[in-house]
Amino acid sequence: KNEVEQSPQNLTAQEGEFITINCSYSVGISALHWLQQHPGGGIVSLFMLSSGKKKHGRLIATINIQEKHSSLHITASHPRDSAVYICAVTSNQFYFGTGTSLTVIP
Amino acid sequence: GAGVSQSPSNKVTEKGKDVELRCDPISGHTALYWYRQSLGQGLEFLIYFQGNSAPDKSGLPSDRFSAERTGGSVSTLTIQRTQQEDSAVYLCASSLARGQGHGYTFGSGTRLTVV
DSSP states (O other): OOSEEEEOSEEEEETTOOEEEEEEEOSOOSEEEEEEEOTTSOEEEEEEESSEEEEETTEEEEEETTTTEEEEEESSOOGGGOEEEEEEEESSSEEEOOOEEEEEEO | OOSOEEEOSEEEEOTTOOEEEEEEOOTTOOEEEEEEEOTTOOEEEEEEEETTEEEEOTTOOSTTEEEEEOTTSOEEEEEOSOOGGGOEEEEEEEESSSSTTSOOEEOOOEEEEEO
16 A cells, blocks of 8 residues: 555546645655646646645645645646646655646647 | 665765765666755755756756766765755656656655754
8 A cells, every 4th residue: 555645646627627636645744745747857846735725826735634635726727737746745754646647628 | 676766765964074875766767856855845856867868957056966877777966065954855766758658756765964
């Protein structure tokens, strides 16, 4: 069993739709990260959370420590949001989810 | 091995000393990346290798940082004259090739503490 589970693995949405990607983890953590693997191949950090909620533009990330669950929301999705989104947690080491491949269709 | 292996897992060093961090990627993965996460910060890109060459070194924070990759496999990240601000978790990842269609596999990181 993976320490970090993401769902869905693949997601196709119409432009403008509200998107949610989920992440559950089974280890004690000090922080949770949402990462974006851009079509060009590089990875950028979107959020680092240890509690509550963070918002950056159209992206919102939430975490529920008691339930060991986090969600990444994208409002008013756009084709440029197409990417792989990765959930990672920091425990005594990093654990990574396998990623969610998002395609937003115009 | 089945995954990306990094060593050491933890390293404590005195300020001013040099350190070497090692990454052993998945066999056959031509792309290799180094990242770091400093305390309270997000993931920061350092350098990318395609085979043995490094087309993108844009993330290296200073000339004290260097990296090499030999035989298209193992990579070493070297930090000379370490400073306290170098303390971070250094992560290595590999993929078959660069691009969205190729997933990353990350190592579990090297936690570097400069005292």
